[in-house]
Amino acid sequence: MTIPQVLIIDDEADIRALLELTLGRMNIETRSAGDVASAFALLEEYRFDLCLTDMRLPDGDGLAIVRHIEEHHRGLPVAVITAHGSMETAIAALKGGAFDFVCKPLNINELRALVRSALNLSKQAPSDGASAAAKLLGDSQAIREVRALIERLARGQAPVYISGESGTGKELAARLIHDLGPRAGRPFVAVNCGAIPEQLMESEFFGHKKGSFTGAFNDKDGLFKTASGGTLFLDEVGDLPVPMQVKLLRAIQEKAVRPVGSQQEVAVDVRILSATHKNLHDLVRTGAFRQDLYYRLNVIELVIPPLRERAGDIPALAAHLAAKLSMGRPLPLTPAALAALKRYAFPGNVRELENIMERALTLCESGEIDVADLRLPGHDAPGLSGKVAASEASPFNASDYTGERSLEEHLVQVERAAIEKALRDTNQNKTAAARELGITFRALRYKLEKLGIE
Known part of the structure; x- marks a missing residue:
């Protein structure tokens, strides 16, 4: 079994010693450098599985290390160590290609989790894009570019904002980023932010303790805890109310959540992917979406093109x-x-x-x-749709449709009512029912299976 090799770059001797000791206890060999020039020399001489670099160095900064590795040692994960509260610096590093970041003062458990995740990535064979191509079909230039970016994003931990119209496949893209990355064996948790009642949002996201409110009969893990170690996909994030945006921002920045009714924060390790069909920039401009959360979520944007x-x-x-x-x-x-x-x-x-x-x-x-x-x-054709619309069995008509129910749900209900009436009228004779509906027996059998009609 090959022992992992990690390069440590920091100008503070005590930080280097702490990192060497921590990684040594994880059965990892380390080499250390105190400046950019020494780091470049070690990178040329040895092969590493991970690089940990401070952002402030005597002869440069961590961004220079990130850029050098991205250009000359592609595939080597590099994580940056930043001062606490320097989120802008960390985001700049992530945009430059850094795998992840950790803040000073160092949290040893958080550091270990980062190192394990990065080393897991190093063990993965380079992808040729086949996995993404098998699920994100097409040979157009637009979709090839999307697949290539997904492959690249999967190798980091940066938050990704996936934009695109409804129905373009934003959740599929999020799942691919998860499945092709080092968190693939951990949970992928998707949540539609617009589907959670506002009064239940904090409990759903962060969990709650037994007795913390009426109906809280047991302790409950929230979405962050459920996704810990994996990926949390926030779909329709533009629907979050502003008070919840504040709490979400803190959870993302602190990498910890406080369940409702608890006095203690719980550390969580999740990668955040988000999406919405709305224009988040416009929501920020109108004050409906917090600018600080927007910049925290939109570290890298993945645009999914419309089908047209x-x-x-x-x-x-x-x-x-x-x-x-x-x-x-x-x-x-x-x-x-x-x-x-x-x-x-x-x-x-x-x-x-x-x-x-x-x-x-x-x-x-x-x-x-x-x-x-x-x-x-625009292509009129006879068939089931016309017969169903005219069916006396349907409990719906045009005036019933208010928009609260989606059009697809409405049509399914109409279709179900017509089929059930035809079966009753023919004493459950499927051949006769198909004839009454004006469709083939094969079509009726397919619809019975689809609608779950016995």
Whole structure:
């Protein structure tokens, strides 16, 4: 078993001694330098698995070390040691390519966790991008750039802000960053910030102690504790109310949370990824989102392009979705259907494409999907949708739809009501029910499985 090698760079002898002692007890060999020039010489002479560098050095700073390693020793994780409260310096280092940072005075447990995570990264084989390509499909220049950036971001611990329209795949990108990095074996916890009632937010994020409020019958770990050692993905972070933004900022900066009803803080080790379809910069400008939290979350931005800007990827995406939705028995798309999809603007992006393909697979009555089966806006076609809308069994009508329920949920309810009525009318004869609905038996069977109708 190869013993890990770590380079320590600090001009204070007592800090070097503390780091050498701490890492030695972790069965790690170290070499030390007191300035930039000595560090560069050691980097040329020896191979290291991690570099720990102070930010203030006699002949330069830690950023010079970060830049040198990024240029000449790519793949070597470098973590910077900053003075307590120097968050701007730490963020500058992360943007420059640093793996992570630790603050003085050094917290030994936090330091050990950082070192273990960095060494785990060093053990990983360099990725050729295959893992990201298998999940983030497409060959357009835009999506290739996204995959390349995901590969790079996965090798660090910097907070990443993922921006893009609804349905572009922001959570998929977050999961890839987690899965391709050193935290892959630890929890990935995703939370929709807009779905948590404001009065429960603090408990959900930080946990609570038994009896701390009405209904707190037991101790509860919050999302930060649940994700400790792994990644916490804050989806729709722009929906957080300002008071919660303050508490979230403190938790991120201090790497600790205080459960509701507790007098003690609990240390947590999480990587923060966040996303929203809103424009956070505009929210900062209007005062709806705190600027200090914005800069803490948006250390590096990953922009996911809308589907209309990568229309060339649609055939591959459609084929993949058809195979997934049909459980291995996909139907091909006609050239006309593919052309129609490439012309369509897709306001709902990849999520909308998935809905379109699911509908087409359900309603298609031939051996291939044609334009009429897609039911794209502006392409009128007869089928289940018209029959369902006219069904007397449906307890909904246009005036019932208020916007509180999503359109997809509304349509599922309408569809379910029509199918259940047809089954009742035919005494549960599926062949007759399919005929009454104007769809094939295969389509009805697929819908029964999808809707969970016995």
